[in-house]
Amino acid sequence: MCEGAIPKLGTTIHISALDGIINVNSLFTLAVFIGLAWNPHDQGNSLSQDPSCIAKPKIVEDLVSFHVYSFSCFLFSSLIALCLKQAIRLAKSAHFSTVFTLDLALINKTALRVGYLVSAAGSVLGSVFLMLGLINVVQIKLGILGCGSMHTYGAIIPLVIFVPLGLLIYVCTVIYAFTR
Secondary structure: OOOOOOOEEEOHHHHHHHHHHHHHHHHHHHHHHHHHHOOOOOOOOOOOOOHHHOOOHHHHHHHHHHHHHHHHHHHHHHHHHHHHHHHHHHHHHHHOOOEOOEOOEEEOHHHHHHHHHHHHHHHHHHHHHHHHHHHHHHHHHHOOHHHOOHHHHHHHHHHHHHHHHHHHHHHHHHHHHHOO
16 A cells, blocks of 8 residues: 555455456457457458458458457456456455455555556457457458448447447446546
C-alpha cells in the first residue's frame, strides 16, 4: 500500500470480479487461437462464386493482424487482472485473517480502480479487434462487402450492432463501478 494512502478493505467480491475478467478473456483468447488455426488461403474457403467477390490478400493479412492484436489485448487484460488478484491476496495474508466468511484486505482503492479500468480497456480493445477479425472472416467466406451479397451483410450487420452495444453496456457498468 502506498505511503499516506487511506486504507480500504477489499473482499472476495474484488477477487470474483477479477476471476470473471480472466475467465471471459480466456474464452475469447481460445476463439482467437481457433481463428488463427484456420487457413484462409485454402481455395475451397470462399462460398462466393463470383471471382471479383473473392477476398484479396489484404483482407487475409488484416484477419491475421486483428487476431494477433486481439490476443495481445486479452492477454494484457488478463495479466493486469491476475496482478491485481495476487496483490489483494498478498495484502489479505499480510494484514488480516479470515473473519467469518469474509476475506478482508487493506488495499489502495485508487490503485485497484485504475487496475480495473486498465484491464477493462484491454478487454474492450480485444473485443473490437476480434470483431474486426470476424468481419474479415465473413468477407473471406461469403464475399467482400463491395459485392453487396445479402449473406455477407446478414452476417456483418448483427455483428457490428450487437458487439458495440454489448461493449457500451460493459463500459457503462465499469464506469459506474469505478465511481462507487
